[in-house]
Amino acid sequence: MIxxxxxxxxILIIAAPLLVAFIxxxxxxxxxxxxxxxxxxxxxxxxxxxxxLYQDVIENGMRIYTLGGENAxxxxxxxxxxxxxxxxxxxxxxxxxxxxxxxxxxVGLLYSFAHVKGExxxxxxxxxxxxxxxxxxxxxxxxxxxxxxxxxxxxxSSAALISxxxxxxxPIEASIKFIIISSLAALFVLFATGLxxxxxxxxxxxxxxxxxxxxxxxxxxxxQLAFILLLASFALKAGSAPMHMWLPDSxxxxxxxxxxxxxxxxxxxLYALLRVCFTIYNTAIDASIIGGLLIILGLVSIFxxxxxxxxxxxxxxxxxxxxxxxxxYIFLAVGVGFFExxxxxxxxxxxxxxxxxxxxxxxxVLDIGLLFLVTGAVIYMTKxxxxxxLGGLARSxxxxxFFFLIGLVAVAGLPPLNGFASKILIYEAIYKVSPLLSIIAxxxxxxxxxxxxxxxxxxxxxxxxxxxxxISEAPKLMLASMAILSGIMIFFGLFPGYIVDNLVTPAVxxxxxxxxxxxxxxxxx
Amino acid sequence: xxxxxxxxxxxxxxWLLAFIVTxxxxxxxxxxxxxxxxxxxxxxxxxxxxxxxxxxxxxxxGGNIYWGFTESLKEYYKYATKMHTGILNDYxxxxxxxxxIFFMVVIIPGVIW
Numbered sequence: 001m002i003x004x005x006x007x008x009x010x011i012l013i014i015a016a017p018l019l020v021a022f023i024x025x026x027x028x029x030x031x032x033x034x035x036x037x038x039x040x041x042x043x044x045x046x047x048x049x050x051x052x053l054y055q056d057v058i059e060n061g062m063r064i065y066t067l068g069g070e071n072a073x074x075x076x077x078x079x080x081x082x083x084x085x086x087x088x089x090x091x092x093x094x095x096x097x098x099x100x101x102x103x104x105x106x107v108g109l110l111y112s113f114a115h116v117k118g119e120x121x122x123x124x125x126x127x128x129x130x131x132x133x134x135x136x137x138x139x140x141x142x143x144x145x146x147x148x149x150x151x152x153x154x155x156x157s158s159a160a161l162i163s164x165x166x167x168x169x170x171p172i173e174a175s176i177k178f179i180i181i182s183s184l185a186a187l188f189v190l191f192a193t194g195l196x197x198x199x200x201x202x203x204x205x206x207x208x209x210x211x212x213x214x215x216x217x218x219x220x221x222x223x224q225l226a227f228i229l230l231l232a233s234f235a236l237k238a239g240s241a242p243m244h245m246w247l248p249d250s251x252x253x254x255x256x257x258x259x260x261x262x263x264x265x266x267x268x269x270l271y272a273l274l275r276v277c278f279t280i281y282n283t284a285i286d287a288s289i290i291g292g293l294l295i296i297l298g299l300v301s302i303f304x305x306x307x308x309x310x311x312x313x314x315x316x317x318x319x320x321x322x323x324x325x326x327x328x329y330i331f332l333a334v335g336v337g338f339f340e341x342x343x344x345x346x347x348x349x350x351x352x353x354x355x356x357x358x359x360x361x362x363x364x365v366l367d368i369g370l371l372f373l374v375t376g377a378v379i380y381m382t383k384x385x386x387x388x389x390l391g392g393l394a395r396s397x398x399x400x401x402f403f404f405l406i407g408l409v410a411v412a413g414l415p416p417l418n419g420f421a422s423k424i425l426i427y428e429a430i431y432k433v434s435p436l437l438s439i440i441a442x443x444x445x446x447x448x449x450x451x452x453x454x455x456x457x458x459x460x461x462x463x464x465x466x467x468x469x470x471i472s473e474a475p476k477l478m479l480a481s482m483a484i485l486s487g488i489m490i491f492f493g494l495f496p497g498y499i500v501d502n503l504v505t506p507a508v509x510x511x512x513x514x515x516x517x518x519x520x521x522x523x524x525x
Numbered sequence: 526x527x528x529x530x531x532x533x534x535x536x537x538x539x540w541l542l543a544f545i546v547t548x549x550x551x552x553x554x555x556x557x558x559x560x561x562x563x564x565x566x567x568x569x570x571x572x573x574x575x576x577x578x579x580x581x582x583x584x585x586x587g588g589n590i591y592w593g594f595t596e597s598l599k600e601y602y603k604y605a606t607k608m609h610t611g612i613l614n615d616y617x618x619x620x621x622x623x624x625x626i627f628f629m630v631v632i633i634p635g636v637i638w
Contacts, residue, residue: 184617224632224635228632236620289630307598391586458585497526497529
């Protein structure tokens with residue numbers, strides 16, 4: 001039974017939420033309680049499968065699932081030279097990302113049960129599951145065209161959820177901006193996929209990596225152009241400055257749990273960027289130039305993110321800008337790792353930078369996610385997003401303010417929480433490239449502390465305001481989801497060595513080892 | 526449990542222990558402090574003899590925190606806020622601009638040399 005589950009887990013992880021998403025509107029007509037139970041079952045089932053698959057991938061290595069093939073574990077049918085079927089590829093990096101997405105979906109769902117009520121709730125959960133499917137698909141697909149398809153599923157469902165509450169029209173504006181920007185990025189991805197298909201007759205990422213990396217005489221102009229289109233598109237979707245403007249708009253207007261889920265969505269795009277850079281192109285492209293570009297994008301994101309966050313008075317837009325800065329840290333670390341890859345063999349500090357960057361992906365989703373959940377609860381209770389109109393809420397929302405404090409410490413990179421563990425890896429590793437990079441990164445963390453102290457002070461501290469005198473604590477399910485995230489963050493913070501050894505290092509090894517990726521798909525070529 | 530960083534290691538449990546010890550020392554020192562200090566009237570802020578307003582009225586609002594910092598960087602913020610127009614065309618322009626820079630940095634050197 002378990003073996004069958006493990007064998008078909010890759011497709012079941014995508015199929016279960018997809019199937020339930022389409023059944024849900026029908027169940028919604030019959031029973032609201034049944035609908036909630038069904039959506040919870042789908043998300044929990046997915047999460048359990050992901051945990052089972054995670055154990056399998058860590059113990060037995062990368063797993064392939066070929067759709068429609070005689071043998072699901074073989075990507076290359078006998079007599080064929082290239083994979084022709086749709087393939088799901090799950091290595092330690094994929095499963096790391098899938099674990100993040102499924103965990104966040106579970107927490108987000110619990111939160112939404114308390115947060116989302118009234119007309120259209122059934123549609124909300126359908127879109128929620130489709131968003132999860134988009135994310136999981138992007139993180140598990142083995143070919144570029146399906147990456148585009150799942151990116152579209154993620155974008156369309158996200159856009160619909162951003163404007164789930166219409167509130168004076170701003171969410172609709174944010175949603176339209178989001179869908180246009182996402183469509184543009186997806187169009188560029190499709191164009192790049194077309195270029196690569198025209199060049200190599202291939203869509204499979206492993207087969208493409210094999211062709212691109214075995215080319216003598218350098219990359220063709222079209223392959224380089226495809227790379228640039230993919231890099232720019234995924235950097236845009238990951239929220240890197242100066243292409244970040246859509247991000248505070250969208251995060252700022254979406255319902256609380258969806259803002260958190262959007263953070264996981266941007267990380268799925270970041271994952272796609274990593275796959276393109278490290279797995280498909282690797283050293284076939286000039287890694288020192290690309291690494292340098294990623295470092296610059298990281299620095300710009302950090303600088304613009306923290307300075308713009310400092311002047312915001314809308315609580316969710318402020319966190320949106322902080323999220324841009326957090327993405328900057330990941331770009332910085334990954335850039336240093338890719339820069340180091342140009343030297344042929346990844347140095348010890350290149351590896352540490354990548355460990356810091358990959359660890360920070362998880363921490364970013366947890367930290368920013370928790371802050372979005374708390375602010376979502378504040379907005380839910382007070383109906384107010386303006387920092388100037390909030391204050392003294394620690395008196396009536398004791399638990400929420402405590403969870404915000406945990407998020408504040410973590411996102412500012414203060415010990416002993418998880419944010420510090422990943423940031424110290426980044427600081428020390430990037431110091432070897434340039435001490436200036438470390439100084440900027442540390443200064444930005446101090447700014448981040450200042451930014452969140454500002455929110456904490458203006459929302460939770462001070463006298464109880466007369467306009468907010470009848471505010472009570474957030475519903476229990478909202479608090480429970482905040483508690484789950486806080487618990488994970490504290491665990492990650494207190495046992496960082498365990499997390500890095502068991503979760504992060506396998507993912508980093510899978511990222512830098514594109515040889516294993518290629519040979520597993522191409523059957524030992 | 527501890528994390529090996531490039532330059533050394535990070536042990537949160539040692540840090541926690543150090544934090545608890547420091548906190549206890551601080552708490553003991555605080556406990557040994559002057560017990561005869563007065564309370565009540567003496568604790569009220571002195572505002573040039575004026576009566577103190579209500580706590581709600583004198584509370585510094587979120588938008589005013591770090592005013593000095595943002596004021597001293599107003600030239601930067603003038604440019605930075607202008608950059609964030611909120612207009613979708615500008616968002617797309619930034620994207621196309623960055624893609625063009627990537628193109629120039631990655632492809633053009635290879636074509637020239």
